[in-house]
Amino acid sequence: MENLFTSMYSALDLNDDASAIRRSWEDFVTDHNYSTLQMPIRNDILDSWKRCHSDGINPLQTQAREGLTPIELEQLWTESELYHSAKPIIEAVFQKLIGTDYLITLNDEKGNMIYLKGEIDILRKTEKMNFTVGMDWSEAAAGTNAIGTSIITKTPIQIFATEHFCEGFHSMTCSSAPIFQPYTRKVLGVIDITGLWPNGQPHTLGLAVTIAQTIEQELTKLHIKKYNFLMEYYHQKKSQWKNDPMLVISNDFLLVNGSDKLLKTFEIDKMMHLNENHQLRAIVRKLNERKFDRTDLSTQLNNVELLGLRLDDVHRIQTSGETIGYVILFKGNLTDKAPAMTQVNPITKYNLVGESGGLNRVLYKVQKAATTDVPVLLIGETGTGKEEITRMIHQESRRKKQPFIAMNCGAIQKDLIGSELFGYESGTFTGGNKGGKNGRFEAANGGTLFLDEIGEMPFDQQVHLLRVLEEKEITRLGSSKTIKVDVRIIAATNQNLQDMVEKGLFRKDLYFRLNVVSIEIPPLRERKEDILQLSNYFLAKFAKKYELLSPPIFDEETASILANYHWEGNIRELRNVIEHAVIFSMSSAVINRTHLPDYLLKNIEDSPQKEDNKMNLSLMDNLEKQQIIELLQMKNWNISAVSKELSIARSTLYRKIQKYQLAKT
Template sequence: MDNPFLSIFSTKDLSNKVSEIKHKWETFITNPTNGENLENIVRRDILHSWSRCHSIGINPEQKQARTALTSFELETLLSESELYHTAKPIIDNIYDKLIGTGYLITLNDESGKMLYLKGEKELIRKTERINFLPGMDWSENAAGTNAIGTSIVSKKPIQVFSAEHFCEGFHPMTCSASPIFHPYTKNAIGAIDFTGFWPSTQPHTLGLAVSLAQMIEQQLQLKYRSKYTKLEEYYHQYTFKYREHSVLVISNDAVLVNGDRTLLNVLQLKKESTFENHLKIKKLLQNPASFFNQAKEYQFIHLEPIIINYEEVGYAAILNKKAKASSSMLALAQAKDHQLIGESVEMKEILHKCRQIALVTTPVLLTGETGTGKELIARYIHDVSSRSDKPFIAINCGAMQKELIGSELFGYESGTFTGGKKEGKKGKFEEANGGTIFLDEIGEMPLDLQVHLLRVLQEKELTRLGSSKTITIDVKVIAATHRNLEAMIEEGLFRRDLFFRLNVISFSVPSLSERTEDIIPISHHYLRLFAEKYNKTLSLRLAEKTESFFLSYKWPGNIRELRNALEHAVIFSDSAEIDVRHLPDYLAHVQPQPALDKVEHDSFSVMEKTEMEQIRKLLIHSKWNISAVAKELRMARSTLYRKLKKYQLRDLNNTFQ
């Protein structure tokens, strides 16, 4: 029985076969409505593809494939493509065996966009006239019947020979492609293809494409298995952390890793890798709150990203029986409206750590430059913890007189101080009992008082100044500093035992210059806040040049400096746009960065240098219209701003006007 996926079973008389297929193609193009007359002489998959192409209006005289991606979009896509990183080494390895066969190997994504092309330079040059290049659209909807697009649509391997291509421009070609299937969801995630000119046609190339696709699938399975094993471990951690709640863990490629059995039954989800399950999980990730509405007896609390090695690999969905909604989990849901703003990897990692820290009573030490938002982070930890309905007390040890720190923190008894309250006074630790105390600038605490803090941490008790009575307390302690405490220990200014007690859980809060992606979202937040505070009726926004300046400025004062600059700008603004002239005077005297021609770019690749030059030319041509350049490059403005920073492109003539 003939193989329906093959067009050529023998390489004899190829010229006659080309003429025969050409005649059949002309018959169809002349009268597409009589396609049934060709059913016995044209392969079914080819005829069905021709009919689809005709119905959507593909031009049979089309000569070239269309561009789907700019070189910059392609570069971005490749950097994030698991398929590309898995398949490329396999393709490169097999290429040596194909030299001299007249074939090119291509890797294509699930929508038919070519990601990678490997072949002899002379052959690549010859196929350039039909745009057989990475970044081009070889989907059936764009290029008509061809092995890449048609194999993805049909989900079957196929060989397309000469005039079997719907578009005449591709008739000189022969191609054999096999879809690549996700090893767990079973949906087509791409296609591997062998293409050459039709005199090079061989029947075995289709089998080679199928074998190569299977090799890629096997490698993907190993990668996914490792990822899913890690996510399975996270599932068990989450079920331990949220013992009274229901948890689902989902991968970033929409695979259900594990979940509460009762909840899965309610949602009609199965712990199986099926395409139907995959579609449901994709809907869940698109709109979690809406998806979980079907589970009427459950309350959706939060979808938490799972980050491994700075990469978002999955998500944990936390739900609760409505009758048992706990205050701590409701606080977690409300915390989404917190003032910790940003979409950077650094910010997501901080929020993830905070939610883990909130579950334990262990002391926390926050380090980092001044103005980075350490108090906001401390408050967030408190707000998502079970202590959220208890006091949060913040003390800046560096802003108090050293003589008063002791009485403020630990309180005092009647008669301890001349001029003190007759009845004595509670200290901040007592006021915070049951809740959280935040000790900012802990490095400024006098050495003689540090022993009292150590006792609170070790024994969970304190003694007011002037008293011998012990008071038991339950307080979560979060301390912060911008100083190097280890250096202070060596200088005899900070107790080593207190440092080790505080440093059980610690992390550094990144400066604003380390998470530039968050500068604009934070700015928008404060613009709304100050517009309301100062009764501005206009909807305020940053001018493009102000945005550019904000992203290039180093912000030594971090969020605090940005906040103050925006408050000044809102007060003095006379229009909806915040211009650089509305900012404090000192910012107008900031020296611009060195011009582009003075910056070393030797470390950039050829592609990066080409990208940099194209961006530079577009910026000059558009007179630094960021929106116009982003639109021309088909990229988000935030992505363009990151590239401006990467290549140190500055509008030196106009930034401060």
């Protein structure tokens, strides 16, 4: 399968690749006409080039510019959890890269380089382009490059030679992977592996991803410890300051907990970043203004007034001399009714949580489709959220004040589907309603009719649905009178309708009539970056449902299990698993693997990944094993070719094949 994130599949023919991309780069920077490029350029690269051109980036730029002053760097090295978590991991991995002429860098969420590890020779070669600590490698400052572009796309990416927008960086090949905040899944920073392009290897991208994931696991440990401490602090102070509305926030401005009425007033939820609320954003701004100043916090915030409430006092929350959060006290009268002051995020409003590229593509289509009245066909596995997406289309459309009617075509007896859709007149059926019955079309008149599992509709009934779509009128069973209806149809299926058309199981004309706009919803296993965000969302919902004082949190092992599980039942299965975990962890502040359903734990035990655990493979062993597997497959098990690619003796490769229990399939 083609990997859209990597720029190469082999270290062979790099000269030809670099020359071909160079010609396309020259064409683009000369006349910006991407339709005439001499070779295909990956969409992510072409999109980045377009952004660079639009932002006025100089393609002849030769150096990065300063992003952080020495004082800011010193402060960051002291306070940054990302830096302290990542540094030992980078240093451990770097020992395995000695002699490869590769650098490893850690960069913050803005693209500023905050740590760099490399051998002196390659450091000297790259310092002329300011590839050094403190420099700004965001796309807006340095053009297309793996660090800045991965921040924008929120995906791992490899940038090779002249794929860089600025000519001064054409000598490099870079592989970067974003590091996500464990709870919010916001980008915290980027891991980058950089070398000169003649030494380019496709596998550096996988290494960058693995390092980033390992750092995320370390951050998860820190956050679990920190949020447990802050939650306990809140409950202690709640009894001390009974009459004062209070918020407890983390040092990265996530809301840990607060007075119920205060949360209602500001319309905020636990684990929300304060920047997401335009009122509370003022607190973040004020605290950031004095980020490098140790003056009294209360003084700097005493002029802040929000919705008639005055910030009365602010205290740092510290442990072991380190500030891990703040408690903020308010003065003023609170009402039970929350004012209409913030717009609800449409994703959260419809239980559509996440930031993955797959979900964003769905939401883009949904928002476009919602402004029209054309039929929409939703395609996706069971449990992916098709009904939620349908409701979003309805609620964001001009029909939002009209009825929304749903019908599952697979849950109704086939001989009753016609009467359910179109209704019937009195006397049509023995035992039917004496006055007849309205069908779903009449009930949905003016609004939206959602037909789930449309592939289950009997073939002989499909022609009647087609006629309604074309003529905008129905006829009740047992009647000859037509009734005009104005209904928007949204259909959904987990089947391949095109395949059913070819087999004569679904009408071709109906398929094309329903398929004006099709939206394919990716399964949860293809939205891995959304899994923990969804898990925390459901965690908060079920904590509220079961009246817990505060939501529990996942320990590191459980978070890893959830993030890496296959989720055959998609979001619906995840939701059920989280509810199960909440029910069985009510006496604990932390959810561990024992709180998960037995079937899920058994599936994990039986999964192929478990074999690696039984072999007690380290992080680097797993990386090496994966690299050898990929090369063996690529070279069709040609041992000589693989050993040459890895620069090791054939006897060494045989020992590694035996160590990792690999066999040709």
